[in-house]
Amino acid sequence: MLRSLLLTLLLATPAAAQNLDSLLARMTLEEKLGQLNLLSANGRASPEQMQLVRAGKLGGLFNVIGAENTTPVQRIVVTESRLKIPLLFGLDVIHGYRTIFPIPLGEASSFDPDAAEATARAAGQEAAAFGINWTYAPMVDIARDPRWGRIAEGSGEDPFLGSMMAAARVRGFQQTIFATAKHFAGYGGAEAGRDYNETEISERTMREIYLPPFKAAVDAGVASLMSAFNDIAGVPASGNAWLTGTVLRHEWGFKGFVVSDWTSIAELIQHGVAGSQAEAGRRALMAGVDMDMQSSIYADSIAALLRANRIPMAFVDSAVMHILRAKQRLGLFRDPYRVRTAPPNAELRAIARRVAGESIVLLKNERSLLPLDPRAGTIAVIGPLADNKEEPLGPWHTQGQAADVVTVLQGIRSRASGVQVVYAQGAGVEDTSTAGFTAAVAAARQAKVAILVLGERGDMSGEAASRSALDLPGVQEQLLEAVAATGTPVVLVLINGRPLILPWASDHVPAIVETWFLGVEAGNATADVLFGDVNPSAKLPVTFPRVLGQIPLYYNHRNTGRPPDVNNKYTSKYIDVPVTPRYPFGFGLSYTTFGYSNLKLNTARARVSDTVTATITVTNTGSREGTEVVQLYVRDEVASVAPRLRELKAFRRVTLKPGESRAVDLRVAVRDLWFIGLDMKPVVEPGTFRVFVGPNSVEGQEAVFELVP
Ligand code: GLC
Secondary structure, three states, X not given: OHHHHHHHHHHHOOHHHOOXXXXXXXXXXXXXXXXXXXXXXXXXXXXXXXXXXXXXOOOEEEEEOOHHHHHHHHHHHHHHOOOOOOOEEEEOOOOOOOOOOOOHHHHHOOOOHHXXXXXXXXXHHHHHOOOOOEEOOOEOOOOXXXXXXXXXXXXXXXXXXXXXXXXXXXXXXXXOOEOEEEEXXXXXXXXXXXXXOOOOOOHHHHHHXXXXXXXXXXXXXXXXXXXXXXXXXXXXXXXXXXXXXXXXXXXXXXXXXXXXXXXXXXXXXXXXXXXXXHHHHHHHHHHOOOEEEOOOHXXXXXXXXXXXXXXXXXXXXXXXXXXXXXXXXXXXXXXXXXXXXXXXXXXXXXXXXXXHHHOOEEEEEHHHOOOOOOOOOOEEEXXXXXXXXXXXXXXXXXXXXXXXXXXXXXXXXXXXXOOXXXXXXXXXXXXXXXXXXXXHHXXXXXXOEEEEEEEOOHHHOOOOOOOOOOOOOOOHHHHHHHHHOOOOOEEEEEEOOOOOOOHHHHHHOOEEEEOOOOOOOHHHHHHXXXXXXXXXXXXXXXXXXXXXXXXXOOOOOEOOXXXXXXXXXXOOOOOOOOOOOOEOOOOOEOOOOEEEEEEEEOOOEEOOOOEEEEEEEEEEOOOOOEEEEEEEEEEEOOOOOOOEOOEEEEEEEEEEXXXXXXXXXXXXXXXXXXXXXXXXXXXXXXXXXXXXXEOOOOOOEEEEEEEOO
């Protein structure tokens, strides 16, 4: 009698009060496989999914929107299922839930991890108020090929900046909900920039370039990783024991769980590494993919594999424990409903406007055309994106609504309320009609300045949106040239999700600002910069090529045995274009100017356990306050593996008043100057290290120190 009473109590008590080992011991095989099963809903759980929940056959649902839809499902778990193991409710909260912030590539331009943490925290808080407890973000894939549409979702080409942003976003999200570092790994290496394509990434490049942001996310305590669709030199990431076993578990000590990306487990069949769904499930589970998103292979096939002794139960138990521990860490057993209140909308929008302003890169500003005087006379605002409320939300804006967006035209009108602002769409984003040119040219003729707002639709970047050409789509280039031909000075405002190829604009347009997709406050933030209320401080997190044929083009490349020399035919270059980018990594202008002088290192000789401090004097040599992103790059002069010419190892945002000088310290731990040696292990070798400190990846002062054994 007493025993059965205790057992009833035990079963009635949410699992929080029990240790997970005893919970696991009481789970049936179906319940275990249920924890590994994750399905997408269509806003709300379907009746079939509710049945699976009652039977304990689901570990989570995603795309259930709103607490009014998540709470009833969780209540069924807690009141009707046998073991009452709460569900995870996932959603792609990439850069905002309803309040949409700049796309991650834009936010990375701020070189401000605190800003990234703030927007992730705000997004997590807002999502939690709508029943979400798990986001599939941050996307931390390094991308060196702007043809790849998902370059928009990450932090660009550099592993150091990418690592800083990854850790910041994990910290921000996980103040309220679980984060997921994705897509593990090498997804951005898709050949030809074609999404889902094969990659040919060496282990050395994986470890030096693509893995560091994931390691930073793991070190920041990320709850989960999402295994990628792609193969890594032929071995699919979602069935890759080296990746999700050796690297992730044994080398990094990751304690969270791995969820597959959509049907990437089933896609092992398409990859040709599994002949059946069961084999795909066996390969993925034994490689270390704990949770099966959307393919139901674990739920449908693992039991038979166990009965046939094709997979040890230990793999199932290990995956189940990873998920149970995560749910316990999230507090779900204790507080399954996690009811939260969203921050006030005004607070969220203020963060959106501030971070958007920090994300705008000033690429060109001849004769200080910018900032504009809001009283100086008629302003023409022209272009398909000038008054567009949808596109500034970007390619993946979850619950974001176009109605929430302040357009560039609206932002300009509200800021320049004292002058006439004339608007003409001029053309569509992608259509070929030039019928609107006449009105656009007429608008420009009557104006003191013409602001052209051009670029891409949101769905022209993001997932499954690779482009084979990177110029302005449709007839936008022709529109730009037609307006410029009026002689009215032109300011080009770009709204886009990737680097674009802009030869004519770069040569002929006096002012160019890269605004990416800035989210709900796009118009206000753009106007803040155009009229000088915000002095632009952002820097490019990704290289802008001159021509498509240069791709892939990135700053941290090796020297080759025949580095480019215009005076020597037989060196690495093209016969038709320079090898240099149009705009390099780390580049961005300001409305003021900064001088760099007097670079000093705290030591000329260092050991691997030391930290080298570079001190440089930065002076605001212009007439207005501004913020500079001071960047420190390092080059290992001689090593057992060909060194990269420059590698970003530190950066710092410094705000200076006109005429102000400041000694700025940038610190580098010598142990961070590792590379993957001949034995494929990280190593820091003695020798000469050259330090560059300056405003971007191609300029700056130099100093040298010796690393001694
Ligand atoms: C998609 C994406 C991934 C996303 C997942 C769930 O295919 O690749 O980034 O998190 O499915 O929506």
